[in-house]
Amino acid sequence: MHLTSEQKREIFRKFGKSETDTGSPEAQIALFSERIGHLTEHLKLHKKDFSTQRALLKLVGKRRRLLDYLYDTDIERYRKVVKALNLRK
Secondary structure: OOOHHHHHHHHHHHHHHOOOOOHHHHHHHHHHHHHHHHHHHHHHHHHOOOOHHHHHHHHHHHHHHHHHHHHHHOOOHHHHHHHHHHHOO
């Protein structure tokens, strides 16, 4: 994995309630977005890496489900995360 524990802590500090808050939807969405960006860059160089392509699609689906959950439960938190990560639906 390309993320160090310090980078993960920084993501959790920025989007979670604390640096040890790894379970909140905002923190998970931010972590998935970082991993999605990394895998996307990898696939630009290695177009035939189908196992990475599958992993990327699974991560995108997980992030989508978490965003849908956040949208259904608390629309303000959803808007805040989408704005902070520059995501669009």
